[in-house]
Amino acid sequence: MPFRDLRHFIDFLECEGELVRVTRQVNAKFGIAGGIRKMSDQNGPALLFQNIEGYKIPVVGGLFATWNRTAMALGTTSDKAVEKFLKAKNNLLKPKLVSKAPCKECILTEEEVDLRKFPIPTHHERDAGPYITGGVQVSKDPQTKIQNAGIYRQQVKGRSNLVIHCSKTSHLRRHFDMMENQGNPLELAIAIGLDPAIHIAAAAKVPYGLDEIEVAGGLRENPVEVVKCETVDITVPATSEIVIEGKMLPNIREPEGPFADICGQYESTPGDPVIQISAITHRYNPIFQTIFTGFPITENHILNSLTQSALCYEDVISTFPGVKAVNISPAGCSFHAVLSLKQSYPSEAKRLILAVLGKMNLLRRVVVVDEDIDVFDDLMVEWALATRVNAEQDIIVLPRVGRARPDPSATGALTSVYGIDATIPCELNFDLAKVPGADKFEIP
Numbered sequence: 001m002p003f004r005d006l007r008h009f010i011d012f013l014e015c016e017g018e019l020v021r022v023t024r025q026v027n028a029k030f031g032i033a034g035g036i037r038k039m040s041d042q043n044g045p046a047l048l049f050q051n052i053e054g055y056k057i058p059v060v061g062g063l064f065a066t067w068n069r070t071a072m073a074l075g076t077t078s079d080k081a082v083e084k085f086l087k088a089k090n091n092l093l094k095p096k097l098v099s100k101a102p103c104k105e106c107i108l109t110e111e112e113v114d115l116r117k118f119p120i121p122t123h124h125e126r127d128a129g130p131y132i133t134g135g136v137q138v139s140k141d142p143q144t145k146i147q148n149a150g151i152y153r154q155q156v157k158g159r160s161n162l163v164i165h166c167s168k169t170s171h172l173r174r175h176f177d178m179m180e181n182q183g184n185p186l187e188l189a190i191a192i193g194l195d196p197a198i199h200i201a202a203a204a205k206v207p208y209g210l211d212e213i214e215v216a217g218g219l220r221e222n223p224v225e226v227v228k229c230e231t232v233d234i235t236v237p238a239t240s241e242i243v244i245e246g247k248m249l250p251n252i253r254e255p256e257g258p259f260a261d262i263c264g265q266y267e268s269t270p271g272d273p274v275i276q277i278s279a280i281t282h283r284y285n286p287i288f289q290t291i292f293t294g295f296p297i298t299e300n301h302i303l304n305s306l307t308q309s310a311l312c313y314e315d316v317i318s319t320f321p322g323v324k325a326v327n328i329s330p331a332g333c334s335f336h337a338v339l340s341l342k343q344s345y346p347s348e349a350k351r352l353i354l355a356v357l358g359k360m361n362l363l364r365r366v367v368v369v370d371e372d373i374d375v376f377d378d379l380m381v382e383w384a385l386a387t388r389v390n391a392e393q394d395i396i397v398l399p400r401v402g403r404a405r406p407d408p409s410a411t412g413a414l415t416s417v418y419g420i421d422a423t424i425p426c427e428l429n430f431d432l433a434k435v436p437g438a439d440k441f442e443i444p
């Protein structure tokens with residue numbers, strides 16, 4: 001059964017012992033993130049902070065910080081999450097438009113619009129200030145009118161302004177560029193506090209033109225109910241806790257950051273687009289949701305790992321039917337992929353490396369191992385790297401390649417991406433040494 005909304009998921013997690021309410025007072029600056037950081041590091045529960053200094057609104061975070069909870073959000077178990085995601089992506093369900101929606105219980109316009117009413121957290125020590133990290137940004141292709149939903153970080157820049165970080169390869173940026181080229185603003189809505197299937201779908205880098213809300217419908221096996229915004233021509237999930245409506249302004253840029261994102265170090269941008277907010281609507285007693293990111297492993301890494309691994313598998317399986325499994329690992333910040341392959345011709349692994357690097361524009365490194373290596377077992381992968389790689393013939397380096405996000409180890413926009421063929425060289429006879437009966441031994 002799908003979750004109706006964020007509240008339904010919170011209640012479910014609490015019953016499962018996967019969410020704890022924090023009743024003592026915390027500060028929105030570091031206090032919320034401190035709790036989520038510690039719980040993320042020890043596989044602990046999600047946290048619902050009910051008492052935030054200076055605010056009446058609670059904040060929930062860390063919902064996706066374990067594989068177990070992320071799988072629960074999809075109504076499945078961690079070993080089946082990739083399969084479930086791919087099934088949903090191929091069983092899209094269009095959203096259902098409704099006229100009455102919980103997210104309209106309170107409507108703030110004009111002078112009432114004030115981001116300072118919301119306990120927007122500051123996560124890391126040197127972050128420039130409060131950031132919205134758990135919002136799903138919805139915008140529309142000006143020509144096809146197809147909506148896109150994605151997750152982008154936004155820095156609060158006053159009571160009714162945000163600066164939004166969206167890279168050149170992002171779908172939101174494509175919409176914005178089309179409008180800005182004609183000198184026009186781009187309307188958008190930011191939905192915060194959602195049924196978790198919508199977050200998982202929005203985190204997925206599905207092809208351009210595919211509305212992530214339809215993927216969410218597939219994940220829920222039930223259409224997402226959506227409602228029209230008040231001041232922009234966009235539809236948003238009806239059960240959103242909070243919806244921020246506004247426009248991305250043409251030909252205006254403001255500095256963004258520093259902000260500690262998925263690489264676990266501070267990033268900043270000299271000029272990113274500015275959002276002018278036109279309305280905020282919310283439910284009675286809304287819950288603000290933050291998505292924590294930073295040094296791995298956080299919920300941001302898990303959301304990326306699940307969706308990227310699934311999409312990578314789907315991308316390569318028709319050309320490389322011998323691919324057994326894909327792991328775009330959370331610890332690798334979604335930049336490292338390991339694939340296992342049963343090769344059908346010598347050095348097929350190198351072809352696979354080129355295909356994956358060509359297709360997945362976030363990746364820096366692709367390792368291909370044989371089918372006897374479990375790609376989710378770091379020990380086995382390292383053993384394969386130690387015993388099956390002859391560096392001069394098995395490492396492919398492609399210099400000066402663009403990536404979907406700046407590379408912390410490179411100056412400028414270009415970096416090098418590389419592949420490691422860690423499969424057994426076909427001319428060698430290689431046997432993984434086993435002790436007969438070891439798997440059946442039991443302590444008497």
Ligand code: MN
Nearest residue numbers: 148149171206
């Ligand atoms: Mn998209």
